[in-house]
Amino acid sequence: MIGRITGTLAEKSPPQLLIDVNGVGYEVDVPMSSFYNLPALGERVTLLTHFVVREDAQVLFGFLTHDERATFRLLVKISGVGPRTALSILSGLSVNDLAQAVSLQESARLVKVPGIGKKTAERLLLELKGKLGDAIAAPTSIAGNAQGDIQQALLALGYSDREATAALKALPADVGVSDGIKLALRALAK
Structure with a gap:
């Protein structure tokens, strides 16, 4: 209207x-x-x-943007997600961060949003899979998958999204998962 x-x-x-x-x-x-x-x-x-x-x-x-409104409309269509919850999700994650979390199936990033529990996060990942893919491309290379695994490990260890992303930028592109985690932890310890 x-x-x-x-x-x-x-x-x-x-x-x-x-x-x-x-x-x-x-x-x-x-x-x-x-x-x-x-x-x-x-x-x-x-x-x-x-x-x-x-x-x-x-x-x-x-x-302010078409992407935010479109994502909001996708979110409110999901069972158990009302307008206030959708607003909370968009306040806690940008559209690109949400699309990345969905493409990498990272429920840990969604659980950090106030009002989102584990079950709701899993439902969001399931319902949004393939719908937010246009916002960002899922990593397809081996290095991209290693980067995603390294980031997931850092998030699981309690580091923030910002800290994990900064540590990933300092890593060589072809680094393996275990070496990447070690190097990222060294960088974060400084």
Whole structure:
């Protein structure tokens, strides 16, 4: 029903915005990825929207990119994932990070998102498999698979996504899994 909204950004209170459109204030919930990229208060903003109507509420969700809105719409179609959970997922992971987690079947990355348990993470991986593949290509080379295994090992050891990715960038492209883990751990220990 409401596909896009353009107006003046009147208030910002995470995750909710108030957008003044010719004297009418629209409350819009946005993921944190969109929230951090918003202009300053008083400036014009355009958001792509998704309108949810329930018995007890009508809620407008906003997104700065087409990819975020499309991913949100994919997420809410999954059993057990409502709009708030989908918003939480997009606040915790970028669309590319989510696509990578799905392509590599990394439930550990999804479980780190508040409100996502192990069962929900596994359901998300199953339901989204093949649907987010266009966002990034799954690793197909031996080196790519080794990189994925190394990253998975670092995440399992408790390192953050950012730390694991930084350690992977420092590794030679043709490194094996066991040597790669050792080198990555040495780099992270510094």
